[in-house]
Amino acid sequence: MQQTVPYLSLSIWLPIAFGLVILAVGDDRRADLSRILALVGSLTSFAVTVPLYTGFDNSSAALQFVESLHWIDRLGATYGLGVDGISLWFVLLSAGITVIVVISAWQVVQKNVAQYMAAFLILSGLLVGVFAATDGLLFYVFFEATLIPMFIIIGIWGGPRRVYAAIKFFLYTLLGSLLTMVAIVYLWYKSGGSFDIRTWQDLPLTESAQLLLFGAFFMAFAVKVPMWPVHTWLPDAHVEAPTGGSVVLAAIMLKLGAYGFVRFSLPILPDASHELAGFVIALSLIAVIYIGLVALVQTDMKKLVAYSSIAHMGFVTLGFFIFSAFGMEGALLQMISHGFVSGAMFLCIGVLYDRMHSRNIADYGGVVNKMPKFAALSMLFAMANCGLPGTSGFVGEFVVILAAIHFNFWIGLLAATALILGAAYTLWMYKRVYFGAVINSHVEQLKDINAREFLMLALLAFATLYMGIYPKPFVDVMHASVVDLEQRVTIKKMGEQ
Numbered sequence: 001m002q003q004t005v006p007y008l009s010l011s012i013w014l015p016i017a018f019g020l021v022i023l024a025v026g027d028d029r030r031a032d033l034s035r036i037l038a039l040v041g042s043l044t045s046f047a048v049t050v051p052l053y054t055g056f057d058n059s060s061a062a063l064q065f066v067e068s069l070h071w072i073d074r075l076g077a078t079y080g081l082g083v084d085g086i087s088l089w090f091v092l093l094s095a096g097i098t099v100i101v102v103i104s105a106w107q108v109v110q111k112n113v114a115q116y117m118a119a120f121l122i123l124s125g126l127l128v129g130v131f132a133a134t135d136g137l138l139f140y141v142f143f144e145a146t147l148i149p150m151f152i153i154i155g156i157w158g159g160p161r162r163v164y165a166a167i168k169f170f171l172y173t174l175l176g177s178l179l180t181m182v183a184i185v186y187l188w189y190k191s192g193g194s195f196d197i198r199t200w201q202d203l204p205l206t207e208s209a210q211l212l213l214f215g216a217f218f219m220a221f222a223v224k225v226p227m228w229p230v231h232t233w234l235p236d237a238h239v240e241a242p243t244g245g246s247v248v249l250a251a252i253m254l255k256l257g258a259y260g261f262v263r264f265s266l267p268i269l270p271d272a273s274h275e276l277a278g279f280v281i282a283l284s285l286i287a288v289i290y291i292g293l294v295a296l297v298q299t300d301m302k303k304l305v306a307y308s309s310i311a312h313m314g315f316v317t318l319g320f321f322i323f324s325a326f327g328m329e330g331a332l333l334q335m336i337s338h339g340f341v342s343g344a345m346f347l348c349i350g351v352l353y354d355r356m357h358s359r360n361i362a363d364y365g366g367v368v369n370k371m372p373k374f375a376a377l378s379m380l381f382a383m384a385n386c387g388l389p390g391t392s393g394f395v396g397e398f399v400v401i402l403a404a405i406h407f408n409f410w411i412g413l414l415a416a417t418a419l420i421l422g423a424a425y426t427l428w429m430y431k432r433v434y435f436g437a438v439i440n441s442h443v444e445q446l447k448d449i450n451a452r453e454f455l456m457l458a459l460l461a462f463a464t465l466y467m468g469i470y471p472k473p474f475v476d477v478m479h480a481s482v483v484d485l486e487q488r489v490t491i492k493k494m495g496e497q
Helices: 007-025 028-047 050-054 088-104 113-132 136-145 147-157 162-190 207-224 233-240 243-268 270-275 277-296 301-320 325-356 372-386 392-407 409-434 451-469 472-490
Strands: 064-072 077-083
Touching (some): 007 028, 007 113, 088 325, 088 472, 233 301, 270 472, 277 301, 325 392, 392 409
């Protein structure tokens, strides 16, 4: 669908432009100006993504809102953008979460306000670029560029061990991506000098070439998800990151790896995907079960939710590699829901941390007595994290479990243990933090959430309930694209051996 208004370009470059303006005019003497510009920039950036949804044709699996401009002609690289039913929701999610992050930092961040706001706006534009890019080289540029603002966010506004966590995050994700560049160059060579991802989907690749390319892409995407055993950077990054950094990291950045599997590994390398599906499913089940058990013994709230994220993302990779449209839709629904729920849980931890300056579960108890409104909203998000029916957390997990049982009963049964483990560690944390008598003088002095905090949590609460009660709009958008992806994955296309 060719559009006269370049909505995708606007959704990428508007937040980046606002971020640069804030850097140019903002300093701590004009902190309020930086905050206002950031709010206007994030709201404007989200507004230009809305026509992508209202004007989207649900019946088509083709790329829509396509933009194509000359970029590096000698290499065959173009500035190519477009969205389908799979990528559309993540463009909207990226822009929407940025608005909430700006609101969450309104009174909390007091130093280097301009730089903080600018980093998140620039990161928002780069994340949208990853989901919208249809040119392989452009995708890689955006994919790698997202590391820079997040590295700065963790390294400057993070906790006591922020430098260690930032460097670990950067090295893990950068080193994982180096082989991806080799794979992209190989596909460019085999396609006769084209970086068009759609062209790559029709290449006749030998089995050995597919396996090598799959391994190269897997290194980058598995680290980004993150899958076990390359997950160890995530708890450190979450614990040290400021609240906004944890929200974006969990809600959006973890989705880049899963999106990479959908955009590259499955449609371009279907034979290798089938060949190595058992390996990916095994790693997914380890993430679901083992990491769930690890979450049970955490004493730090942020670390517990970080491990919870790894377990929930295991459902996503499991859903993709059982090769059914039902499972893929469930995985995508889980990705969207995880953006709402995990983002909200990190915001809730941030609300408590701003008041108590502690994330240790043992330092709390009886919070519901002093913060009833906050405790009610936190309970909703805790229930969604457990997969309670009626919340978004139930929809994706339930669909993936059904698809997994259809694929193999025992795989489905093992995956279903996540519902038990998720309830165990989430309710254990909630009980220790919120219920019981107030036995801590610091908890005694707590005050309930203000209007700003209520707004940011209420927006995510609405999204969580809406998706849980009425997931049809989400499924309708992605269905045609998922069916097309399933057909591509089931087609054998090996060339001469």
